Every structure is written in structure tokens, then in C-alpha cells.
Amino acid sequence: MDATIAGFLAVDGLTNGAIYALLALATVLLFAVTRVIYIPQGEYVAFAALTLALLQMGKVPGTVWFLLVLAGAAALAELWHGWRQHRPPAKLLAAAARTLAWPVAISLLAIWAAPRGWPTAAQALLTVALVTTFGPLIYRLAYESLADASVLVLLIVSVGVHFALVGLGLYFFGAEGFRNPSFWDVRLSVGGVTLSGQALIIITASVVFIVALWLFFERSLSGKALRATAVNRLGARLMGISTSSAGRLSFTMAAFIGALSGLLIGPTTTVFYDSGFLIGLKGFVAAVFGGLASYPLALVGALGVGLLESFSSFWASSYKEVIVFSVILPVLLWRSLRDPHGEEH
Amino acid sequence: MKLAFPAFAALMLALPALPVPDFWITQSIYIGLYAIVALGLVLLTGVAGLISFGQAAFVGVGAYSAAYLSTKLGLPPPVTLAVGVALAMLAALALGLVTLRMSGHYLPLATIAWGLAMNYTMANMESLGKYDGILGIPTLSLLGVDLGTGRGLHPLVWAIVLLAALAAVHLLDSRPGRAIRALKEGSTMAEAMGISTLRYKLVVFVLAAVLAAVAGWLFAYFQRSVSPSPFSINKGIEYLFMAVLGGVGHVWGAFVGSGLVRVIEDELQVLLPRLIGTSGNFETIVFGIVLVAVLKYAPDGVWAFVRRRLPQRERVRDWDGAAALPARDKPARGEPLLAVESVRKTFGGLVAVNDVSFRIHAGDIVGLIGPNGAGKSTTFNLITGVHAISRGTVHFRGQPITGLPSRQIARRGISRTFQHVKLVQEMTVLENVALGGYLRTRAGSLRAMLRLERQEERQLMAEAERQLQRIGMGSQMHELAGNLALGPQRLVEIARALATDPALLLLDEPAAGLRHKEKQALSEVLRQLKREGLSILLVEHDMDFVMGLTDRIVVMEFGNKLMEGTPAEVQASDAVRAAYLGTEH
Secondary structure, X not given: OOHHXXXXXXXXXHHHHHHHHHHHHHHHHHHHHHOOOOOOHHHHHHHHHHHHHHHHOOOOOHHHHHHHHHHHHHHHHHHHHHHHOOOOHHHHHHHHHHHHHHHHHHHHHHHHHHHHOOOHHHHHHHHHHHHHHXXXXXXXXXXXXXXXXXXXXXXXXXXXXXXXXXXXXXXXXXXXXXXXXXXXXXXXXXXXXXXXXXXXXXXXXXXXXXXXXXXXXXXXXXXXXXXXXXXXXXXXHXXXXXXXXXXXXXXXXXXXXXXXXXXXXXXXXXXXXXXXXHHHHXXXXXXXXXXXXXXXXXXXXXXXXXXXXXXXXHHOHHHHHHXXXXXXXXXXXXXXXXXXXXXXX | OOOHHHHHHHHHHHHHHOOOOHHHHHHHHHHHHHHHHXXXXXXXXXXOOOOOOOXXXXXXXXXXXXXHHHHHOOOOHXXXXXXXXXXXXXXXXXXXXXXXXXXXOHHHHHHHHHHXXXXXXXXXXXXXXXXXXXXXXOOOEEOOEEOOOOOOHHHHHXXXXXXXXXXXXXXXXXHHHHHHHHHHHOXXXXXXXXXXXXXXXXXXXXXXXXXXXXXXXXXXXHHOOEOOXXXXXXXXXXXXXXXXXXXXXXXXXXXXXXXXHHHHHHHHHHXXXXXXXXXXXXXXXXXXXXXXXXXHHOOOHHHHHHHHHOOOOOOOOOOOOOOXXXXXXXXXXXXXXXXXXXXXXXXXXXXXXXXXEEEEEOOOEEEEEOOOOOOHHHHHHHHOOOOOOOEEEEEEOOEXXXXXXXXXXXXXXXXXXXXXXXOOOOOEHHHHHHHHHHHHOOOOHHXXXXXXXXXXXXXXXXXXXXHHHHOOOHHHOOOEHHHOXXXXXHHHHHHHXXXXXXXXXXXXXXXXXXXXXXXXXXXXXXXXXXXXXXXXXXXXXXXXXXXXXXXXXXEEXXXXXXXXXXHHHHHHOHHHHHHHHOOOO
């Protein structure tokens, strides 16, 4: 291996690592606030990439129908829940309508806009809006009523959600894979290392987003409310922070992060309906590096995973995934030696 | 009811001889194979509270070992089984050792990674046939009899499943089984009873891996080919789904779950593509949604509904005349027992216990009192090794016990109860008390599965009943601990502590939540224990109770020792009154 190849691999690794970093942050965020270990985080990535690809082809993406099904189910759940609590019908309907309003509105917009050939930036925005809407709906459907369940029950729920989402993804998107065109077709050469425009966009967007996330947690009231919920759920509730709305907000943020990652990764690889799982799990390995608790360590872990992946694809390409997922063992060993008293009850 | 299991076993073993279509024989073999794997998950997830998504990979280890060794090296089935099981054990030990010391969610995460890594390894290794896998595996022949792949193999598969289920039932009703059932309640209580929780977590995880590998071994000879996809992470999740659907807490739930999933999966694979119009793994949608729904609305699974309709059998009382368990030699009255010297505990900047010293002599009842937040429970936790001591020393019967883990301290003869009662809710009162006798008995998991430990088990049950009678709860021994009110639960904790045959008993607020009559009965029990030479240290808020019972009292306030003296001296002390009631300024 010479310096050029090493440079190329490093850039490639850091680019992917930047995306894993976003996903790892979402994982840590969700775990801290809701104690949900959210396996399906990667699904957002695949759904966003596929949505943009279909919009680019002038078709109505399957996301729309997918979203309407979820919104319908959530509205039904709302009605059922309210009916059992003997709420007045007017309030029931209002609650159901509130659940439906935004998903239906954004879906109608997408149906209307799809054949009109909007500029890529507008389609990207629409994609993010569509995919982000999944977050609170999934929270409502799968997790909200289980907020007090144990971490392990929530984890099994997560794999159930993963199964359902992947199956539905196959139904709504089909088995065909898509690769999005690059947002920015340039090649820059910096000191012998070639940088593609897409790589620059990915790295810049990740850095900007991470800074924005940090500002959100440090400066905004909602961010502080989420942090408070993460530290002590009961305490936060006593201070008037609703755990439920904290959960909804964090699921929305995680879906947003997933959608963004999907847009970024779309032009670098062919994405299928089930590609998200592996991408999401790499974010996971990074999050485990940070003990599912530390944002900075998760970041370091993500860059490490990206680099490990690109260098192992050079040395032993068919064992790339084996190497990336096996590395979790030494990481766990390191964590268990560092902090053996991790039990929580 | 007693005949249900033999009847079921006879039916399954004789099924091939009955006029059942080949299709259902094949289905039944699949159900049996799935049930072996799901059984491992019942022990792991339902009983011990650990989760693995990687069981399919262990199945793969068993299957690929059989496939590779029989086709490439022509080795016979017993050898391929031994190799497959050994490899699965090694992998499980390695995964368990790096994850099981930490919080419960690291094991599932590690098993996901393990499942993926194994699957990619199978799919990429030249010698394992890459994505095509290994074809042409011979049929299974044992002792010169060729079992084929259908009606001949069915009895072997079901014999293994049924024996495994029987072994699991035996295990759960034994000394090591109760230790495994206690794991779900966290490690503090189990460790205080002398149980190494890490060891038992490893035991169950390895056991589940072995069951999976055995299923894989059968799978290879049944299908006569292996390829990576049946061992993927999705399949691993499906196994967990079977266990959860059937009833993850019950051995028979594994059977119900694997049967339901196999039959429904088959139907869905035909029905859904026809409904939808294209082919694909659409059954995962149903599985995913059903999994979430089961956890929400019926977390105990389908078997729980069946079980509710079955008569509940009480444990047969078969321990009359059993020999007594070995007892430790007790210290003579007045001998120095516990010496706490300048013990200090800091949590970050907070000094919870500040250089506290006191001594207990054999035969004493010493009270530890003080206002809320005085550091009494922390002191308890320091003596019993739950928290690490920041500074100072503790000696017990002349030996230093500072810094020892709590199960070592339990071994030396200190036993305790907890301020927040820690009983295993799903075990009976008797079984909970039997946990206390853990260190006085020896049976291991293998002997328990083979039922070779029944004599010792009878001794243990006799001891547990004796302790329950001692505190006046003999009539409630078959009750589930979770069904008792708080007062009786505290008494059960005392009986459990007594079953350890302690030299020193630490009681953390034993009278809290007890009615007046119960309190009188409890203080009579404690006096009786004192007459028998037992030494007791107790934290208590009920002053009447403490004053009437103790020889000496240590008063703590804000982490400091305020004073020490006889009950009369403490009652006369202005400092103590000020600590409790405040002072006039």
C-alpha cells in the first residue's frame, strides 16, 4: 500500500465514519432519553435514499403509502385508547385528526409534487419531511405505552419493529436497489488526496449537524428537557417535563438524523429496502464504543469503524463485515474492564 | 395431569408409525428442531433475564461442523456432534466473559454482532462453500442403523427435544436452577446468598448455545445440505420470537411457540405473496407486529393462557426425616465477632459514612439507629461488601473482610435482609428460603439435570421449612412470594437469611410494614435467636422495638457516629434527642 491508496482509503473511511457518527448519535440520544435500544435506526437511512431516488424519477415514492398506513394505525390506536378511557367522542376525533393531519398533509404534498420535477434540493427537503414523520408515529405505535418496561423488553420490541419495517419496506419499495446521483460532481485534489464533492458534503453536513445538536442540548429549553429526562425520568416528570413528549421529540430527532444520513449516503452506494440494517448497526458498534452514553466517544468510535471498514475492504474485502462486527468484542472487553459495575436495576 | 408428559412423549415418539402424511412428519421435525433452540432461549431470556439474538449462529456452528466434518473428512455423527458442541461452548464462553459482567443490554448487542460476523464468515469462506454452502451430507446413522431424513429421524429429534425439556424442568427445580431463577432480580441478593451470578449467567448462556448447536447438528443431517441463510441474524430473531410468543418463562412455551411459528410461517409464505401479488419475505411483517403486540398485551405468551386452566400442583412434601445440613461452628458467647474500624464511604464529594467504628460480640443484639440519611443502610452495605469501602477496615471473627465481594463475606457467616425486600417473586416462599441454603449444599447443574441430587435437595427443603416454622410462616410455604404482603415478605427474608446458618445476622428495618401483632411475634423470634447464641445487628426506626430488644445501640447522624450505649443511656442522651427532634436555639 502506498500513500495515495492510504489517503484514498482514509478519506473513504472518514466519509462513511461521518455518517456512522450521525447514526451513533441518534442511537445514544434515543437510549439516553427513552432507554430504547433502537435497532431500526438504519431503516430511516434506506427509506430516505429510496424516497429521494423515486422522487428524482418523477414517481410517487412508496414512503407516502407507508406513512399513511402508519398514520392510520396510529390514529386508530388513539381512538381505541381514548374510547377505553371514556373520553367524549369530539375529543377522540380531534385527537385522531391531530395524529393524522401532518402525515396526510405531507403525503398529499408529495403526491402532488412527485411528477413535477422539483429541483433536487426541494426534493431532498420533502424526503426529510416524509421520513422524519415516521419517528413519532413509530414511537406512538410501538413504544409509548411501554415506557416503563425494562430495557430488555424494549430491545425485543425494537427487533419486532425492525422486522415489520423491513417487511413493509419490501412491500412499499420493492426489491430493486437505487443509487442517487451525486449532489455535487467535482473532484478536488488536496495534497495528492482526491476528494469528491459528495465526500465534502457528507463531512461538512455531519460536522454542521453535530454542532447544531450540541447547541440544541446546551442552549435550548427542549434540549435541556431531554437531558433532564435522560438523567432522571421521574425527576423530570416532577418538574413538568412530559416523558411522552420527550420520547416523541427524541424519536423525531432520530428519524430526522436517519433521513439526513440517507440523503448523504444515497449517492455513494446502491441502496435496497433492507440496506439500512447493516448501516445502522455500524452506527451501533460506534455507540457501544461510547457505552451508549457518551456522545464524544461514540463519535470517535464511528470514525474508527469507518476507517476499519475501508482499510479492511482493501486487505480482505470479503471479510470486511466480519472484521467490522467482530471488533465489537475487543471493544466490549475494554468496556467491561474499564467499568465492571455496570448493573442497573 | 401426571400422565400428560408421558402421553405427549409417547405420541411424538410414535408419530411416524401412525398414518400421518409425510408433510406433517417433516413439519414435526422442524418444530422439534426449533423447540430445542427455543428451549435454550426460555432458560436464557425467560428464566435468567438475558437476551441473545445470536442463537441461529450457534445452530450454524453445529450444522456447519457436521456438514464439513462428515463430507470433507468422513467423520461419524458422534464426532461431528462433539466438535460442534465444543465450538459453540467456546464461542459462548468468549462472548459471555466479555459481556456478562456489564449491564444486561451488552449481551444482546454482542450476539447481534456475533450473528452477523458468523453469517458473513460462512458466506465467504472457500472451504465452507461460500453462499452455496455444503451439499451431499450423508444421512444420520447411529449404531449401524440409517435413520434417513423423515420417519426414521423423527424419533431421534423428538427424543432429544423431550429429554432436553425434562432436563430443563429438573434443572429449574434444583439448587443451581433456583440460583438461575434469582438472576432476573439483579445480582445484589443472589451474591449476598453466596451465589456467583456471573458463573450462572455463563452456565445458562453456554447451555442455550449447546442446545442450539445440537439442533444444528440434527438440522445438517436432516436437510443433507447447509447454506448460510438459515443461520442469519433474522433467523436468530425469529427464535426469540418463538420463545416470546409461546411463553418465554415456561419450558412448554418453547414447544407452543415453535409449533405456532412453524405452522403459521408456512401458511403465510403461501398466503401473503398471493395477497400481495409479488413474492418476498412478507411474513416478517406479521412476525414483527405480532411480537410487539405480544409484549404489550400478553407478555407471558400463549402458554400462560393454557397454564391458567391447568390445576396448580403443590410441591410434594417428601423431606420428612431428611438429615440436617452441615452447620458451621459458632463463636462462643462474648467472643469478638465484628470489628468496624474507622470505616468511610464517599460517593464523589459526599461523605455518606464518616470514619465510623463499633464492635459486636457474639450473642449481642446491637441496634443501629439514626434519622433518615444518617448512613445506616450504607454501613450495612459496606459490611456486607455491596459497596466498596473507601477507607478503614472490617474484621469478622478476627479475619479481615474489607474489600471482599459479598458472596465471600456470606461464606464466612454474615447474612442479611434488605430494606427494599428482594425476593424472587415467581418462586414459592419455600424455594426463596432454600436460596439461603445455597452455600450449605453442593449440587451442580449437570447433577441437577440428571436428578442425582434429590437427597441433598430433601435436606435443603427440610431446612427451609424448619426456618419458616421458626418465624411462624410454615403454613404459607407453598405461596408465591410475590403474592405476600410486605410484612410476611420481610419475615421470609429473615428465614432465608437464617437458612444460611449465619454467625451474624444483619437485619435492615425488619419491622417496617409489620402490624403490631407481627412485630411482637418478630421480637419474640429475635429473642429466641439470641438465646440460641446468634448475634444480630439491626437497623430499625421503631424505637419501642429497638429499645426492648437490643443490648447496645449505635446512633448515627449525617454519616457520623453520634454515640454508643445501652438503650437507657441512648434514651437519656440530649444529643440523640436533638438529632431526632431538632434543638431549640
